[in-house]
Amino acid sequence: MSMNIWGLGSNMDTGLMIEQLMKLEQIPYTKLQEKKENFTSFQSYFRTLNTKLSTLKDKASELTLNSNFNLTTTTSSDEQTVKATGSDKAISGNYQVSIQKLAQSHVIQSNSFKSTNLESGLAGQKITIQEGKETLEFELKGKNNGEILENLKNDINRKSKSVQATVVETSPGEKTIVFTSAKTGEENSFKKDSGQGVVLGGDLTSLGIFDSATNSFNTVQAARDAELTVNGLQIKSASNEIKGVIEGVTLNLKKENSTAMISVGHDSDKVVEKVKEFVNSFNEVRKLIRDNVGKGKPLQGDSTLRQLDSELYNWMSGKIAGLATTADIGIEIDKGKKAEEMTGQISFDEKKFKEQLNQDPDKVISMFNAEGKSGKGIATIFSEELKQWTSKSNGLIQSRIKGYDSDITYVTDSMEKMEVRLQNKEKQLKRQFSAMEVALGKLKNEQNWLQGQFNSLTRKD
Numbered sequence: 001m002s003m004n005i006w007g008l009g010s011n012m013d014t015g016l017m018i019e020q021l022m023k024l025e026q027i028p029y030t031k032l033q034e035k036k037e038n039f040t041s042f043q044s045y046f047r048t049l050n051t052k053l054s055t056l057k058d059k060a061s062e063l064t065l066n067s068n069f070n071l072t073t074t075t076s077s078d079e080q081t082v083k084a085t086g087s088d089k090a091i092s093g094n095y096q097v098s099i100q101k102l103a104q105s106h107v108i109q110s111n112s113f114k115s116t117n118l119e120s121g122l123a124g125q126k127i128t129i130q131e132g133k134e135t136l137e138f139e140l141k142g143k144n145n146g147e148i149l150e151n152l153k154n155d156i157n158r159k160s161k162s163v164q165a166t167v168v169e170t171s172p173g174e175k176t177i178v179f180t181s182a183k184t185g186e187e188n189s190f191k192k193d194s195g196q197g198v199v200l201g202g203d204l205t206s207l208g209i210f211d212s213a214t215n216s217f218n219t220v221q222a223a224r225d226a227e228l229t230v231n232g233l234q235i236k237s238a239s240n241e242i243k244g245v246i247e248g249v250t251l252n253l254k255k256e257n258s259t260a261m262i263s264v265g266h267d268s269d270k271v272v273e274k275v276k277e278f279v280n281s282f283n284e285v286r287k288l289i290r291d292n293v294g295k296g297k298p299l300q301g302d303s304t305l306r307q308l309d310s311e312l313y314n315w316m317s318g319k320i321a322g323l324a325t326t327a328d329i330g331i332e333i334d335k336g337k338k339a340e341e342m343t344g345q346i347s348f349d350e351k352k353f354k355e356q357l358n359q360d361p362d363k364v365i366s367m368f369n370a371e372g373k374s375g376k377g378i379a380t381i382f383s384e385e386l387k388q389w390t391s392k393s394n395g396l397i398q399s400r401i402k403g404y405d406s407d408i409t410y411v412t413d414s415m416e417k418m419e420v421r422l423q424n425k426e427k428q429l430k431r432q433f434s435a436m437e438v439a440l441g442k443l444k445n446e447q448n449w450l451q452g453q454f455n456s457l458t459r460k461d
Contacts, residue, residue: 018429025425029418036411042299043404049288050397054390056281060382063278064369069361071270074249078260083252086264090248095262099228102256103184103240106198106223111208112174115146119206122148127202127209129160136160137202149177162188162198177207181223185238189223197223226253268354278379279331279348286312286344304400308389313344315381320367322374329356329364 062068067088074086082097113119122140129136138155142148149167156165156179164180181188181198191197192210204210210217226237230245242251249264289309292299299305316326316333326332330349334342357364370377376384389396 018426018433021429022422022426025422029415029422032411032415032418036408036415038298039404039407039411043401043408045288045292045299046397046400046404049285050390050395050401052281052285052288053386053397056278056285057383057386057390059274059278059281060379060386062274063379064377064383066365066369068274069271069357069365069368071267071274072248072264073267073270074262074264076260076262078258079254081253081255081258081260082262083254084246084262085250085252087248090246090264092264092266093246095231095246095249095264096259097228097230097251097262098259099226099253099256101224101227102253103226103238104221104224105184106181106189106217107178107219107221108190108209108217109168109176109178109220110149110218112170112176113145113149115173115175116144118144119148122206125203125206127152127200127204127207129156129163130199130201131160131162135201140206146175149175153177163200178220179209183238184223184240185225186223187238190217192217228253268357271357272350272354275331275353276348276350278382279346282312282316283345286346290344304396308396309344311385315385316346316378320375321370321372321377323363323367323370326367326378329353329367 071088072086072090072092074084074090076082076084082099113122122145123142125140127138127140129138136159138152138159140148140152142151153165153167156163160182162182164182166178166180167175168178169175179190179200181190187197189197191199192204192215193199193201200209205212208218226235226240226242228235228237228242233245235242235245240253242253245251246262246264249262251262286309289305289312291297293302293305293309294300313333316331319325327335330352331346332349333344333346335347337343353364366377368377368379371380387395390398392398
């Protein structure tokens, strides 16, 4: 265990002196630490910028597709009759849907059994359900009829995908089990032993589900296809969900013997949202740049950011694709602002844009995705030009990020080496001051001895 003797010989706080000297020695280390923090902060900034630029490029790429300007909305005049859901591929038009019949599942039932009794020969029997290539087998088991039916219901609902089972009390103390085909339509009706549909096998007669005398199931509700007309065209479907009759539209039939009008129309509001997303992404990038390159800002005068800011402005300026300016369709940078108020932000006049889109859709679309001799559209320019900025392999922003990796590594190595030197310096100072204290202590002892000798010689008797 080491023991400090600071100040014993010199009467000075040599420990404090060493601490102050080390603070002076640590000034270069502190500067490196600040430099590393700055590099890390700048790198984080460029990563954020790269993410926002990639988002802007993606939003621009979406607007190069004609399909994103031909978005539609689908409505039903009576959703209690038929509900319509349209995709972006829906074809504009009006479609009259008349429903004659809804598709139904096949429903069959067993005989009614007294719950507390045990029907002779019922327990131990087996029934089967064909599930694709697999045959599911269910054994009737239980202490009484009610327990047998409940156990069978639970087993079927746990294992089968094509049959749903329920137990119904038909009268006080009596129960029956009901089988319902999971899918509607004639093609999904129950079949005995073989055939197309839901194939049941085993001892179905003990339960009374199948009557061997009539060679038929004890049917509660027959399987049935949906029948409807769409603009007079007769349609038959196993399901109440109809696809492919109206391109890009799914119909969900709800009510028999009823009619509804399905309308598919151009939805300019959806187009506005697409353009708005692009505008918002542009503004986020511009704000992120302007907030960091101005006077007194962390990246004041950064040439990369100034170049990017200038290009963003240039891509939006002038006559687009030889057709019109962005202001003509409601997209304008620093609209109505004085020079000292300019922020580089786009204002988006949605009303004006919709008016122009409805008046001359081809012109507006071309201003976004044109690639002809007259020039390129805004979206085309952004999606192409931003590649050199956002590329993961050699993009301009990625190069800056990698550059900071090198800077941070270099500074970190320098700090580690300097830390070793500082530790050695502190040890050296401690040794030197310790030696000084020891030497001063010896001198002080010698001084005391000499003073004692001198005093003894001069003492008067």
